[in-house]
Amino acid sequence: MSSQSHLRAGSGAQSTTEAAVRESPARQRRGNQDAQARIRRLTGGTEHVLGETIEVTPDLLALLAGGDAQSVESGVDGTGETDMSTGTAFVHDPGEDKTGVNADDVTQGQLANCYFMAAMKAVARANPQAIHDLISENDDGTYDVTLYVKEHVWSLNASPKVYTVSPTFPTQGGRTLGAEAGDSVGDTREIWPMLLEKAFAIHCGSYKETEYGFGGAAMQLLTGQDTDNVGLLLGLGLRAEATILADLAGALTDKKAVTAATGEFDADTLKAAKAAYPGRLGQKHVYAVKEVDVEGKTISLDNPWGGDTDIDHMPVADFKKFFRQYDIVG
Amino acid sequence: MTFLPLVLSLGCATALVTRPPPPEGAMTFTETAVAALAGVRVPIANAAHADYRDVAGTLRTGATIEFMLPDGPLTAGAGTEFTVGGHRFRVHEVRLEQPLARVVVLPAD
Incomplete structure (x- = not known):
């Protein structure tokens, strides 16, 4: 997906971000940091041209609106945040199939969402390609993550819904709040479990809201199958x-x-x-x-x-x- | 007698509303999650009402939870202390909530 289409798709996020920035200095600082990180990604790392401090203006917000179109703010649930923009969705390790997806890539973090982690492991083991097909990287460094969602309790089938997420993740106690990164090659960390979990957190409303659930429901979110x-x-x-x-x-x-x-x-x-x-x-x-x-x-x-x-x-x-x-x- | 359930309900509600906030530096974890204590991953599980030992080694009975420490599991309750990653931690409280229990841990260095 191009950056241009992102801007259109994410226009609804502007008011949410603006409100958050107005709320508190802490959130404003976080917004500025996030903005800087995104500008670095959008401009290919020319942050020195822009200077150290970036003010969050309405124009800037419009520029950034596509990043986390329906996102919980990064870091909102944790005490800090980690930027994994040097990571990549999939790392192909020896012994893994061509997708690079492996059940061992998944490690639960500090949230009681074992059911979602187990579901990722189970689907990765059964059909690595299915996991691979859920995630695609955008030109601006964000990722489109597909989950299969039942719109209503009475819906018979789950339909694909795309969540656009940035590769920043909340931390607590010096580690990621949620899932840990998978394999690594040099400084490049594999982040597909973190991206899926973040999309799920957006779906639920926050990371904390992902706690407690059932493996079957989580596998349905990942596969669309009953x-x-x-x-x-x-x-x-x-x-x-x-x-x-x-x-x-x-x-x-x-x-x-x-x-x-x-x-x-x-x-x-x-x-x-x-x-x-x-x-x-x-x-x-x-x-x-x-x-x-x-x-x-x-x-x-x-x-x-x-x-x-x-x-x-x-x-x-x-x-x-x-x-x-x-x-x-x- | 008729008012007893009402009185008990109000009492419980008041207790919940007036529960003091956790102390400064407290970390709260949910059963089945993996806590990061001094940078070490510690799974937390198996909340129950059971026996445990406090920091003085006294056998107590109450709400407990199990910390899967690198050197083996530890059943802990309020007042239990343990070392992980070279740092000392104290269990402030174990809450046997549904669907999952919660434990509040404090640095004790």
């Missing part, structure tokens, strides 16, 4: 272990995306979870299903927390004990 939600009725054992294994193995073989959510643990279940999977198993947490061993009757789970927190080869009996639901899409 989700099969399978409840396990925690502790009652109503779904046979063989059926669970067949469901999950079949879904992964068919290149479908699968997430699984734990329930709220009672005292005994919590004690068992801490003993069997210390540091890895959380209640009310969502994981991506990464592997199923039907013969060995185990399920391996990708934890959005990252690091060494994945759960490999969990016996299906434990899966039944700790998990409340799994969602399949594709």
Whole structure:
């Protein structure tokens, strides 16, 4: 998309930005910093021509209006912000397919939106091209990010909606508030999970509003496809272990995306979870299903927390004990 | 007796409205998120009403949450202190809210 069409598309953002600038000196400073960053991008880094201080004027606002057309302001939820304009949506690492999209690119940040992170992991694992196709870079350094949104509760189908986002992200405690960057090559960081999360934050109204949700709904946002939600009725054992294994193995073989959510643990279940999977198993947490061993009757789970927190080869009996639901899409 | 539910409701509402703001420097995290403490990523999970030890090592019972520290998980409640990234932190409060609990942490250096 050209810068020109951006200006038209984003004209509605002008009044929002103006109001925000008038509200407080802190916001005004942030607006100025954002403006400087965007001008650097728009002018190819000739900020020295413009000087150190840039006043936010109505003309400038009109120029900048396309950047975050429906955006929450960058940094509004955090204590600072980080500029990832030196990053790129996708970095192709050895071992990844041609898109550069990999489930391991996704690492949850300081928000309780594990369900969205798990959904990104699950879709990236099943269909990396689908993730790749959601994001395109614009000439002005912003990105167009597509999510599939149901306009109304009663809407039968989700339709694509494009959110234009800038590569700046709020921080807290010296790290990004939301998702961490993925792979890196030199100084170039891979930011596709951060861009998708920011578009989702715009969709929700703020980063904080992304907290708490369901993996199935998030996978639908990313794919536009309906989700099969399978409840396990925690502790009652109503779904046979063989059926669970067949469901999950079949879904992964068919290149479908699968997430699984734990329930709220009672005292005994919590004690068992801490003993069997210390540091890895959380209640009310969502994981991506990464592997199923039907013969060995185990399920391996990708934890959005990252690091060494994945759960490999969990016996299906434990899966039944700790998990409340799994969602399949594709 | 008829007014008891009303009195209790008003009492709870007053308690919520008058809850003091968190102290200066407090950081609030939500269950299942990954906190950044001294730049170290620390997943937070498994809120419950359970036993824990405060800074003096005294066994207490109350609202708890688990910090997945690099050297192993720690079940903590109000008054628990721990070190991560070379800095000391103190749990100010664990709130067993729905759908997810919250924990307020303070620097204790």
